[in-house]
Amino acid sequence: MTVVIQRILIVLFCLAVSVGAAADISATDYFKSGKTLTAQISPDGKFVATIAQQQDNQELVLWDTEAGSKRVLIDLASLTPRDASIRFIRWIGSEHIVAQFMEVKKGVKNLLDTKPAYRLLIIEISAEIDQLPKIFEVRTPGWLVHALPVEGGKFLYAKSGIHSKIYKIDASKLNVFKKKAGKLVRKDGGQFTKRNEVASVEGYAIRWFFSGSGQPESVLYFNEGKINLSIVVDGAAGEPIKSWAEDEIEEDPAPDAKHGQLIPIARSGEADTYFCLDIDAETDHTVYKCNFATGEESIVYRSDGYNIIDIILGGANNELVGVKVLREGKLERQYIDGVTRTKELAPSSLNATIGSSLDGSVELYYHETHDQPGRYGVRRQTRSSDMLVGSKYPHLDGRLQSRQYHERINVEGLEIPYLLTLPEGKGPYPLIVMPHGGPIGVFDDRYFDLYTQFFVANGYAVLRVNYRGSSGYSTELEEAGTGQWGHLILDDIYQATQAVSKRSDISAAKICSVGMSYGGYASLMMTIRHQDLFRCAVSVAGVTDVNLYLNSPYATKTQDAWLQKKVGDTVRDYEALKNVSPVYLAKDINRPIYILHGEEDKVVDVEHMYRMNLMLSKYNKDYEWRSFPDMGHGPEENVLQVEMFNSILSFLDKNI
Amino acid sequence: MSVIVESAVARSVVLSPYDEPPELGRREGYILVNLDVGGTAPSIDFVRNYKVGQAYLEGDEEIRLSKNHRYSVSLKGKSKGLYLMAMPVGLYQITQINAPYFNLPYQLDTGDKRVWRFCVDAQKVNYIGRLFINKQRKSDTIEVYLKNRMAADLGEIQDLLGVLIEQYPLVSGAGVQDVFYREWLAPVEVKQ
Structure with missing residues (x-):
């Protein structure tokens, strides 16, 4: 009898372990600080x-x-x-x-x-x-x-x-x-x-540039209405090798110019070459390498959409190992993969050596994969195992496992890349389509994405489409997004979803779209235009009235001009923009909708949510809405993330 | 877009609490603004467009401001909430925000920005938005916005100005084209 009870207990224990291992991760458990x-x-x-x-x-x-x-x-x-x-x-x-x-x-x-x-x-x-x-x-x-x-x-x-x-x-x-x-x-x-x-130097120094040993080599400084770059010899700055006049800096770049004025921010390891940022860019997403003696320049890095405010150099030869970006108001470091990926299906693994001892025997590195948050490790030549010294999300270390595919689909003659992330197993899994924000000049990279992995950890497959307008791939792809806010960008998302829905590990009858900002807009539009495929939509801080967005009280003059060029003109194109605005298409929605917005949003004003709310109510549609009093354009604090993602999961569970 | 404005002395006008609406002339309408302003003596200056009878500008049309229709309204001591003012019909441009803080002056020129416009339709309550001047400021910058919050403020407007908007219908007073409220009010088509 005792043996029987023991066996039953062992079976129950094994069951408990296996259920526990496969269990979803709650938002409370997932979104934590301590990194x-x-x-x-x-x-x-x-x-x-x-x-x-x-x-x-x-x-x-x-x-x-x-x-x-x-x-x-x-x-x-x-x-x-x-x-x-x-x-x-x-x-x-x-x-x-x-x-x-x-x-x-x-x-x-x-x-x-x-x-x-x-x-x-x-x-x-x-x-x-x-x-x-x-x-x-x-x-x-x-x-x-x-x-x-x-x-x-x-x-x-x-x-x-x-x-x-x-x-x-x-x-x-x-x-x-x-x-x-x-x-x-x-x-x-x-x-x-x-x-x-x-x-x-005579003038106000902005940046000094050094040799590896600490010898001042050049200086960037203001003097008599100009920004100058001069070589430093024996401690004294010589004649400028490059100058930017005040009016040159203040002037907007020509409409056909690839970029504005490139200003050096660090010395690269190559002779006479500097890493530069575009002073005219409304947001700095790109790091250039410039040689002011020869006039040569090249792009060396593009961030996935956040404003680069500084770069991180490493190694004896001043190599670019990362950038500091401003992400939702906070300073964050993004490291650059030291290995070039050649295959689309290669593992999404980022490896960067970010420092070493002077004799090279000890290395500090950063490692990140699509399902493992970034970790800092130390590798000693004399030891077989590495030492972990930090993690971006330590509570998630080793807890997430998923598969990620990098595919492309041809839409209207353009190759559209997309990332599909699935839980381990055969499926079929319900699918969340998660269009990124922007829509121009932003992209989803193949490394760790906090929100994607949250949904995957909760049993969903996640599709992220780098639709036309996305950066990070080619100029052709990015430029193809101009004027396509409510048009081909949405076709790209739809067609990629259709292709993915045919996979045996995807449950084609269970597809919802969840997005933030432009992604929220695109999610609403998917249920409006393709209700055969999309069962529901969640829009966080989404644009619902495109004309209202373009007449934003928060846009600067430069942003205003940029939006007019990339999206449309509210005077000339009012009707066309209205026709692609969810607010004016609400009567066509026949799928459950969840709209969420921060009252303090200064990118997409909360009025967008209130307008959608009134229109959905007018047409007696199936929807939920929620405003977050202290939230800006997205959930920055853990407590907000927990609240928001708990409510999204509960909505999806009900409606997908 | 350039702005043409001719000099003249601005006329001081006064905002009234929503429950004390001023008398309305035949060719006048109410502007309705939701104030959320701070500072010691904030005020705004605005000027009417020369051409009467326009709600917003078309195409490449430039705003031409009338020298005889310059106004200034003090916002000093105004608590948060809805205010009314009777104004002649027309399209107006808010040209300047003044938000001094004791001995720290601050002026923001808004004359060339389309979002700082509003329009007044006769015998209507024209909602022009939420005027926000941050109570907290830096020594050289300040947060100032005119936010089109028609939908967000609608519940409050209906609750507090229910009687007035029965007599003088509520309309969007945004100085740029915005059909949201009109479309929301339009009857739902019932399929036969």
Whole structure:
């Protein structure tokens, strides 16, 4: 009898394990904070410093790559009661970390004179694990320009003004952080003197460029109404090798120009060559390589749609390893795949070496796949296994498994790429079509996508179409999106869906569209035009009245002109734009609709949701709606993501 | 698009609370605005288009502002909510937003932006939008918008101005073409 009970218990246990392994991941479990924002390796390879983002706080964490241990060096909450963050970290030698610390100082009543107060902190690493690190600060306004990795504890610091200069600063002579200095203590150890001057230029320096060893090579600066780029010889800037006049910078680029003025932001490893951004671009999605001596230029990277605000260089030869982008108001790092993918069906794997010890024996790398969020790891030549030092979503590490296909379909003579992600197994799976926002100049990449993986983890297949207008593939594909807002872009999405619906692992009778912004618009249009294929639609922050969107109160003059060119003119094309607006097609909707919008959305005003709501109500349609009082153009906070995706899942479960 | 405006002294006009509508002349209509403004003494300046009888501009038409129809309205101390004002019919351009904060002046020129227009139809309540001037500001910039929130504000308008809009029908007073409210009001076609 006991044996029988034991066997029953074993069977029940096995069942419980298998059900648990296959169980969906709830939004509460999936959307969590606690991620690593960046990592930097010390010049000797012994340590890696990381910035870990907790719920409302950041920590500077030190990993000992030899011992495999870690300790928190700084907990920002213990440094200041204000909102604070670390913008970047660098090693200066192997015993000091420089951290750009920022705290928000609120202005007087009603005058939100935003004062992000920046301080450069220098943290001295103690050999004793239990000992708190010594923290020094630079009080003179300016910025770190070079970390001088080979000169332990020293770095180059720039001050800009009518005359701009670089100084070599010794960390050990600086004042202790937040310690009130006596009358006899000199500010910053009295180091901002002629004796420590390394280079200078007449004018306001914007960027200094260096050789690998820390020698100033050139400088970008304002002087007499011009931005100049000059070579630095023996610490002094020479005649400009390139100048941009004020009117040249302010003028809009010619309509047929490929881009606006390209301004250098970093030296590349090649002679006379710089990485550049387009100063005229409303949003910087592209990194160029420019040689101002020969006039040659080429595109080296395009982000998937977020504004690039800086680039990340690595390796001895100043290679581009990533970019810093502004994603929903937050600074995020995107790394660039070091391996060129040649096959469409190759695994979606991103591998980037983002730093190494000076002798090359220890490497810090970033690895990400379509179902594994990005992770930072350390590889030592002398060890067979790597050490994990950080993850973008640590709670999801190893928990997601899916298949991803990269296919193309020909629509009206144009190859349209798409990504299909499926749960492991035979299916058939219900399908969510998830058109990206934009629609022009944005694309879905093949790496980890938080929202795609959430749906896949909950048993859905997800189709993302890089329809015409998408960037990231070819100029032809991107340019083909002009004037196709409510036309061929929608055909691309529909035809890719049709093709995918024929697969045996897809349940053709269970297809819904879920999208944000333009994706929300496209989702509504799919149910309006193709209700035979789409059973329901979810529109988050979706455009519902195209003329209203083009008459946005938030658009700048440049955005206005760009939208007029790419989408249409509300005066000339009013009727045509009205005819592709879901608000005026609501009577044709015969599928359940869910519309969600943030009241604080400054991209697509919440009025779009209210208009759709009134029209759907007028025609007595089957729909749900929800507004989020504190949300902008998308759910940034975990709590909003949980709320929103729980409600979307529940809607899909009911209606797909 | 260029803006032609001739100088003249602006006439001060006053916004009334929604429950105290001013008298309406024969060739006048109400403008209805939902205010959400902050600061010490905000005000707006606006000018009527020279050509009367137009709700919005067509094609490449330029706005031509009349020197005899320049107005200024103070928003000082106005609490959040709906306000009315009787104005002669026509298309208007808000040309300037003034949002000083004690000794920090701030002026935003809006004369060349189409979204800063509104139109007045005679014997109607013309909803021109939600005028937002952020209470919190930086020393050199400020958030200022005229948002077309016809659908979002409709419930509040119907609740608070129900009697008035029975007598003077509610219409969109946006200074750009916007047929949403008219289409929403149109009867539902019933299939036979």
